[in-house]
Amino acid sequence: MGRARFTTGTARLARVLVPALLLTVALQAGPAGPRSARAATPTSGTVSAATPTISWDFAPVGGPAGDSDAFALTVQLPDTAANFYAPDVRQGSTHAALLQVTMTWTDSSADQTLFLGATNASGSSVGDDTLATTNDGSNINTFQLQDPTNQTYTLTASNAVCCSHAAIPAHAVANLQLIDLANQAQPPNPTSGPGFSNYHIPLSLMPARPEETTVLGGRAFGEPSIGVDPRVGHDQVMYQAGLYTIRATFNDATAPATPTFTDVSFPVSDTVSEDAILDVDRNTGRTFASQLLGACSAGTFSDNDGGSWTPSQTCQIPAGVDHQTIGAGAFHAINGIPV
Numbered sequence: 001m002g003r004a005r006f007t008t009g010t011a012r013l014a015r016v017l018v019p020a021l022l023l024t025v026a027l028q029a030g031p032a033g034p035r036s037a038r039a040a041t042p043t044s045g046t047v048s049a050a051t052p053t054i055s056w057d058f059a060p061v062g063g064p065a066g067d068s069d070a071f072a073l074t075v076q077l078p079d080t081a082a083n084f085y086a087p088d089v090r091q092g093s094t095h096a097a098l099l100q101v102t103m104t105w106t107d108s109s110a111d112q113t114l115f116l117g118a119t120n121a122s123g124s125s126v127g128d129d130t131l132a133t134t135n136d137g138s139n140i141n142t143f144q145l146q147d148p149t150n151q152t153y154t155l156t157a158s159n160a161v162c163c164s165h166a167a168i169p170a171h172a173v174a175n176l177q178l179i180d181l182a183n184q185a186q187p188p189n190p191t192s193g194p195g196f197s198n199y200h201i202p203l204s205l206m207p208a209r210p211e212e213t214t215v216l217g218g219r220a221f222g223e224p225s226i227g228v229d230p231r232v233g234h235d236q237v238m239y240q241a242g243l244y245t246i247r248a249t250f251n252d253a254t255a256p257a258t259p260t261f262t263d264v265s266f267p268v269s270d271t272v273s274e275d276a277i278l279d280v281d282r283n284t285g286r287t288f289a290s291q292l293l294g295a296c297s298a299g300t301f302s303d304n305d306g307g308s309w310t311p312s313q314t315c316q317i318p319a320g321v322d323h324q325t326i327g328a329g330a331f332h333a334i335n336g337i338p339v
Contacts, residue, residue: 044072044152047099047176055173058103061114062159063167073174074152075099081149089203089219091181098177099127099145101155105170108137114170115160116143121151133161148176197256201239201246205263209243211272220273227280227287229305236305238287240278245289247306264306273298275323288326297324 045054058069077084077097085093103116113135118127127145143155157170189195212220220242229236237248237259245265250257266289273291280287287306290299299312 040069040071044074045174046074046076047174048076049078049176049178052176052178053173055171058157058170058172060167060169061157062112062162062164064163064165065167066159066162067167068156068158070157071155071172072152073099073101073155075148075150075176077148077150078178081147085147087218088182089221090200093147094180094182096179096181097147098179099148099153099174100177101143101172101174103141103143103157103170103172105139105168107166107168108135108139109165110134110136111159111161111164112139112168113160114141114168115158116141116172117156117158118143118145119154119156121153126153131160199248199259201241201248201261205246205261206241206244211243220276223275225276225278227278228282229280229285229287230282231285234285234305238278238280238305240276240289242276243273243291245278245287245306262306264302266300266302266306266309266311277324277326279326279328281328283328283330286328288328290324290326292323 039059041057041059045056047054056071058071059067061067061069084095084097086095088094101116103114105112105114111134113132115131116129117125118129120126127143129143130141145153155172157172186196186198189197208219212218222242224239224241226240227238229238235250237250239246239248243265244263247262247264248259249262250259272293274294275292277290277292278287285303285305287302288299289301289309290297290312296315300309301312302309
């Protein structure tokens, strides 16, 4: 399990999450006008594990003068940020946190589209805000900041296009969600239909490679690939993470099935890489593994689930926009001819 991106289900505005820094630029490009600071009620508050939710009211914002109002929101994590967000080889970090502020108002006029920006203690813009230049009547704005730290943030409410026909107040609710990523229970399977089980590859089977310790400064487990050999008598699952190719063989006599993991990495493709790709041809069961090497790739394939490997031609598959790509047919026929 890992970090999930939030999508609000209650807002009906045609809005997108936009970095708060860009929002500041958008505001500066809008109609000019004085922006007098008001006083929220209360003017400050703290969210923590003990008090994860607080609320307050912004003074009227917008109007012909483009008024704004600020609130000082302090975040208190259960530990120092370094300890709370400590690296975890499986999850990325041991914990995650999400600070969400929902701002609502009552005036549904088209020009009453409010914006919520945030700066940290250093004055830098942080977080993401839903932005609209016209209010469709939903009267809601949502701000989010992933993994906040122990500090006081300044939240500023204003009109997204500077000014409106009248200044209006807004109500805000802040919530701090703390997530223990390393101890997330597996969701129960449905009573009918397919289910899922999580299997953790023993890290003792995947010790750090020299490139990871001397060049990357950490494990290269990002962007893993997975494939299944569907041939009768095989049913192996092939998994590529960084410099390792792992084969999982399942014993279906138990429920859930129990795996046996084997390191079947090809010696050429387990030493250095910029991007790892694995694919299993669903028709032939052939496994393709590739490591990006600058303008080239080191590729190999196996017809026996990593029991032996055949290296591909030198300097195989260059990088595209991001990295190399592997696909296995059959593909769509061209002029009636199978590809």
